[in-house]
Amino acid sequence: MTPLAELELAISVAASDSDAGRGAATLISIGETVLEHWIIARDEQPTDDEREGFRLLALHRQGAKGEPSFNACRETCRELAYHFNLIDQETDEARQREKLQMMALVAMHLYLFVSGKMEVEGLGEFCCSSKPLHAAE
């Protein structure tokens, strides 16, 4: 699995892929890897299931189980899937590339959000879920 720290660069590379469809598929895969890092850090096995045709959405659901604050990236994951579909349905290459750029920004947000959550030992310091840390005090 690609280390979390290397995914930022991978997003930039995918954003400039000359084949927008391939770039979009790579961004979905990067999104899945980001979520796998979160799930593995919680001592769980990432699911291979899909929801609404996307493993990404199944992984998000798994990652949010017992951790409601993780739902703060639910719509980000859904926007990633939505942009993948937009690019898939778009026939104009210039518009495809525009959408790929936007999809890369959405993927970057997921990456930053999950990285922030994982930064501090004790998972969940980020956002409104610092309870595990306070409980340890």
Next chain:
Amino acid sequence: MNESSKKYQKVAYYPGCALEGSGHSYNTSTKAIGKSLGMELTEVDNWNCCGAMEVKNIDPKIQTYLSSRVMNTAANEMGFDTVMAPCNGCYHNLKKAEYDLAHDEESKEVVDRLSGKAGHGTYEAGQIETIHALDWIKEGIGEEGLRERVKNSLKGLKIANYYGCMYTRPRHIFPEKDQGPGSESTSKPHFMDDLLAAAGAENVDFPLKTACCGGAHTLSDSDMSTKLVMNIIRAAEASGAEVIATECPTCHSGLEMHQIRGEKRFGFQSEVKILYFTQLLGMALGVPLRDLGVHENISDSMAFLQDRGFV
């Protein structure tokens, strides 16, 4: 005028701590548009902190009590059936307390005990309805009513509407949302879009409208907050927006401050202006910018607004 519309003409107003500090211009502009629209706001007497994130993380039951005290004052001491909270944090916490008191026996016991100790009545679920400033205008005036009152159309102004993460989450504390046509959506909120469109603005398709701004992490990991904000601003710009409209003082301050920090720390360049939706609606209603507190914003949009004919 329907029932909600009538009910929202006179509501209890709970500004919360942020609107007395960093979000002062949100307070000013909310009151100014209320006055312009003829809607009466009565501030909750002797209100207290809603419990915010800090108290909630240490003891959620104390947060429930603190929010319940605000609702008790508004409902049982002041006689209101609706309390309006423009801050996403306050709105979220009052809704959460309402949910807890309706569903959790232990929360009810704690609130009853602490209310008794503090010497005031106990709030019971269902005694008041908590609404956001967006509900207040959307239901109280509506898009048609707003269109009729517009004096300076926001025509040509391209806006990315940013709702932040607390306006719709967690979904179970907002039972009135996701109820089909006319109701707010938790996955793709649109009330701010609807109101600003009625004022003439052009809303852009913005994919990060409910994404995290890193607000809670702004002191403990400023770089991460800055990067999250830079990403939101980049996405807004890539969507074609000139302005990001906000409806939460924490998000708003975060966007403003990290836009500047991003420039200093990461050489980030951006022309996007950050304005509260109440300031934008106020502009459309012909309220002077000074009365909307636009000069108090950290994000300096005066030259831009002058250029666009709003000064």
